[in-house]
Amino acid sequence: MISMSGKPLAAIVSAGLSKFGRREGLYGRELFLEAAGEAFDRCPNLDPRRDIKGVFVGHMGESYEHQGHTGPTISDWLGLTPTQGFRFESACASSSAALRCAVMAIASGLLDIVLVGGVEKMTHRTTPEVTEYLAMASDFPFEQWHGLTFPGLFALMATAHMHKYGTTEEQLAMVAVKNHKNASMNPKAQFQKVITLEDALKSRVIAWPLKLFDCSPITDGASCAILVKPELAKKFTDTPIYIIGSGGATDRLGVYARDDITSLLSAKVASQEAYKMAGVEPKDIDVAEVHDCFTIAEVILYEDLGFCPKGYGGKFIEEGQTHIGGKIPVNTSGGLKAKGHPVGATGVAQVYEIYLQLTGQAGPRQVSGAEIALTHNMGGSGASAFVHIYRRGD
Amino acid sequence: MISMSGKPLAAIVSAGLSKFGRREGLYGRELFLEAAGEAFDRCPNLDPRRDIKGVFVGHMGESYEHQGHTGPTISDWLGLTPTQGFRFESACASSSAALRCAVMAIASGLLDIVLVGGVEKMTHRTTPEVTEYLAMASDFPFEQWHGLTFPGLFALMATAHMHKYGTTEEQLAMVAVKNHKNASMNPKAQFQKVITLEDALKSRVIAWPLKLFDCSPITDGASCAILVKPELAKKFTDTPIYIIGSGGATDRLGVYARDDITSLLSAKVASQEAYKMAGVEPKDIDVAEVHDCFTIAEVILYEDLGFCPKGYGGKFIEEGQTHIGGKIPVNTSGGLKAKGHPVGATGVAQVYEIYLQLTGQAGPRQVSGAEIALTHNMGGSGASAFVHIYRRGD
Amino acid sequence: MSQQEALTPPPTVESFYKFVAEGKLMAVKCKKCGKIIAPPRPVCDGCLSRDLEWVQLKGEGELVTFTIIHVPPVQFASMAPYTVAVVKMDEGPKLPGIVKGVTQPDQLKIGMRMKVVFEPAPQQQTWPQWPRYYFEPA
Amino acid sequence: MSQQEALTPPPTVESFYKFVAEGKLMAVKCKKCGKIIAPPRPVCDGCLSRDLEWVQLKGEGELVTFTIIHVPPVQFASMAPYTVAVVKMDEGPKLPGIVKGVTQPDQLKIGMRMKVVFEPAPQQQTWPQWPRYYFEPA
Numbered sequence A, B: 001m002i003s004m005s006g007k008p009l010a011a012i013v014s015a016g017l018s019k020f021g022r023r024e025g026l027y028g029r030e031l032f033l034e035a036a037g038e039a040f041d042r043c044p045n046l047d048p049r050r051d052i053k054g055v056f057v058g059h060m061g062e063s064y065e066h067q068g069h070t071g072p073t074i075s076d077w078l079g080l081t082p083t084q085g086f087r088f089e090s091a092c093a094s095s096s097a098a099l100r101c102a103v104m105a106i107a108s109g110l111l112d113i114v115l116v117g118g119v120e121k122m123t124h125r126t127t128p129e130v131t132e133y134l135a136m137a138s139d140f141p142f143e144q145w146h147g148l149t150f151p152g153l154f155a156l157m158a159t160a161h162m163h164k165y166g167t168t169e170e171q172l173a174m175v176a177v178k179n180h181k182n183a184s185m186n187p188k189a190q191f192q193k194v195i196t197l198e199d200a201l202k203s204r205v206i207a208w209p210l211k212l213f214d215c216s217p218i219t220d221g222a223s224c225a226i227l228v229k230p231e232l233a234k235k236f237t238d239t240p241i242y243i244i245g246s247g248g249a250t251d252r253l254g255v256y257a258r259d260d261i262t263s264l265l266s267a268k269v270a271s272q273e274a275y276k277m278a279g280v281e282p283k284d285i286d287v288a289e290v291h292d293c294f295t296i297a298e299v300i301l302y303e304d305l306g307f308c309p310k311g312y313g314g315k316f317i318e319e320g321q322t323h324i325g326g327k328i329p330v331n332t333s334g335g336l337k338a339k340g341h342p343v344g345a346t347g348v349a350q351v352y353e354i355y356l357q358l359t360g361q362a363g364p365r366q367v368s369g370a371e372i373a374l375t376h377n378m379g380g381s382g383a384s385a386f387v388h389i390y391r392r393g394d
Numbered sequence C, D: 001m002s003q004q005e006a007l008t009p010p011p012t013v014e015s016f017y018k019f020v021a022e023g024k025l026m027a028v029k030c031k032k033c034g035k036i037i038a039p040p041r042p043v044c045d046g047c048l049s050r051d052l053e054w055v056q057l058k059g060e061g062e063l064v065t066f067t068i069i070h071v072p073p074v075q076f077a078s079m080a081p082y083t084v085a086v087v088k089m090d091e092g093p094k095l096p097g098i099v100k101g102v103t104q105p106d107q108l109k110i111g112m113r114m115k116v117v118f119e120p121a122p123q124q125q126t127w128p129q130w131p132r133y134y135f136e137p138a
């Protein structure tokens, strides 16, 4: 293992997650309370009204519920008025943007205990409506206007990656098979069934070369974590986890405008910042949650996060290196692909899985002896990304 | 004057503002560059690519331009990729939420120089469309669903305030007259003409008892400021201004749910936090920009920010206390009412006016000898608010 | 917050409007501190308890404040001008709602008695498919 | 960034599409570093200069990547399946666009030559009223 050189920026003392899936008749504010309730129940020493100094919420789209102003909405429904509340939007990375700002709030000394989370209620809308709302994260005058959807944008990357590196549709399908298998061990996941390679390969085309099983689903859900300054951690739990690295970066908004369409610059830059701050290297990561909105994204991220050499991502999944028991288990929760992807909630949902893994509560999908973990969460087609690195605190 | 007890949290070394108004054919990303260009031109020692570590942007609504993911959008158009970029949404207080998080980022030591700003492009949409997009900041299932608009929500406060304290329609109109007069001295303001009390009182009813001239207009615009850690300030300017107090708070999302409909709890709580941090009292404030989205809001804010006793706000404007030359000049820029209200840009546009006032660049509307200033920016009907206090740095 | 007893239907916005469709104005009551809460929510905003039960409001109360909307949102265009009031129900909660038959300020007076009336839900294809309750002077 | 010389029309998205309506694919060229930029923007993304001039692109280039959209957004429903490509124009900039007449992957090959074609703007009541340019194999 590595030397513990990363100074803790903040401690996570509790976390909660709503059930993911189609949550009929529950709106964002109510889903958020389900996640927060779990986090509060896990942390009996926390008195929310006395202790929580701010509410940092990721929420991608006000169109879903015709409801923005999510900071005060969630603060109100939590019963914490007049605590300060913030909404962060960085497309599908919204709650990781919230996390990064919460880390800075803790590190600044201005707020010592904050609640960070994310929420999205999506399934009450039609698929065309959701497709439209999601597309707002891409470049309107050039991508949306020329008929590109989110599957289409990642398909542009897949076509280029296959051409340049020989990545295959089978290799992409293997990502889906792995993540569905992991989700089958996660009772909060949207999908609970394993799938075969054939299921994935035979599914209908969404945006060639990507098929239905290359795509993450439409999901309702919420996520929550309690962040405190490191010195306060043991007041709330015997098993805190520490955030020891935090990085953020952008890329050109339009996929078309990027120098290398087979790579995700924001993931490279954000992870380099986080690795450096944490004093760790990719080989030190015991378990990672990365942004598999589409299977090609997970393959490219193996490369750009430094888990394998550039161009080797397809082979890396084929060799089983990212399965539980492999060199570096990725998306033990089932990932966006199979756990589900309530966009605003996804970043802190990744944190929830890491919280379970590093505190030994991940049940049948536990990575034994996990000490160092990473989350990578991207917005849109990668125009924003946030990487965080965690260390088990005991 | 007061003792300089407030420790600087961050320094503002430059600021920029686009012309406010109907800006035909310019979208948010382009308007933002107009504001940023001014800030860069004012600060020749700043090398944006080398120096700027993060872009913090307030933006209320993705519906206007079918464009969210504003952090990377603005970072890209600024030419600063892969700098990290964040979008903050707290309705009409979005860029003050950005400011508060930028202050925390600076204070944390993680980022030493950041660009903070806000933007909204609104006038290419119809008035009913804008009314709908703005309404998303209020409670959908109870306020929007029962026909309440933003003028309507503030009208509920006005009716109650008039009933309880005897505030008159004439007093509300006086706020509009003052702010139009100030705007007539601000070349960037949307409205350049003075109005009479009669003009205001005879304007058509929007939401009784509020009339057209009680309401802020639909505006395109962008705002920008450069924040650095205090120790770096003199590297960039001889006349920095320091942020010495920062407060944020929420209120119940729904106006209907509040204990006292004649008061803005979030303004009270946020200002108390900011005053305490700054070590100043309301009487120490030399000039203030406050959130006059509707005339009644400015009157209530005189009271809740502590400029005058509760219930005395109507009399306070009637006495001319908030005119330039009065006890505490408020909204010397023209305010939201007459400078214009491009919602996401408004908070940092207030900062721009304070930057001009505290560096002696406010021209005919200069408050002579101004040393301590305050901004108050609220989201929606006051469910969120941020208050910042500034000190001249020379 | 204490551990939640499963309440059926759940204390949500959607349940509230399903009750409105049945002509009932329903609130939740906190079993711990006794506060009566409408709109319903899963956590008591008085004491943060999640131990709640449904109670029906009588539908009468007092006028707190009001406005008359002359420039409406698109969906309300055919109704303008119309009045929206906040009414403090006798059981405690305050609720907003459209006041039937009132278009002039002198038809209302702060503090006057108000009562709830129900109308069938408007026919809508899209989300949400909620009915409305209305107020009138009692 | 250097001080901006007023460029007419301004180097904006709106100006770009007004030129498309005239059958022209226009970029801006940085007078300082020479970079040719499309879509146009007010600041050079090479050197941050604001000293720019308009230049017309020949409309020819090379296929970088593509996809075939089978599940379209609402507004494109009648066209599906349709192909969207990224083309690197000979002058340097890369642009996305719909490829006319291509619905099968074997009709295209990465690296092949492509050219721009123009069609009249669709009739729209609402914002934006932009035309589109399209690509076809050259």
Ligand SMILES: [Zn+2]
Binding pocket: C030, C031, C032, C033, C034, C035, C044, C045, C046, C047, C048, C049
């Ligand atoms: Zn209670």
Ligand SMILES: [Zn+2]
Binding pocket: D030, D031, D032, D033, D034, D035, D044, D045, D046, D047, D048, D049
């Ligand atoms: Zn250049």
